[in-house]
Amino acid sequence: MTINLADDPRISDEQYLTLKSKALESRNLSYSPYSKFRVGCTILTETDEYIVGANIENASYGAAICAERTAIVKAATSGFMKFKALAVSTDLETCASPCGICRQVIREFSNDKQLPVYMFNKDGSKVIKMTIDELLPLSFGPEDLGMVTN
């Protein structure tokens, strides 16, 4: 049953629409001259800030940083360690999902593992929502090392 646009009671319709437009816009920040595959990411923090990021590539191809990790590192180094939602977009017709490394990094900041991840296609006409627990089941996280994260 869909409860609101975000399908999450913690995210208002207005916040969801802002998150969506920022996720689509953040592709413009992409530096991807090698793959020409733009990815944008926007995080809605626990305290309702929006942090944007994009993939940043390198002439040494393996040094590329995904959009999700760019946004997460920006958020964490700005003092935002708790997230309410994360949204990604690409220029594909279909929705693309975060890579394996990014799933693990997203999971670090998902206390209850129910963090919603929204995946938008190129014009936002399609979206897939999955929680990080669905994207990375049986994940290994801070709690497994005895950390109390909330």
Ligand code: THU
């Ligand atoms: N990319 C991301 O930004 N996020 C992902 O989850 C998957 C891949 C980027 C990395 C590289 O710049 C380009 O997409 C092609 O792999």
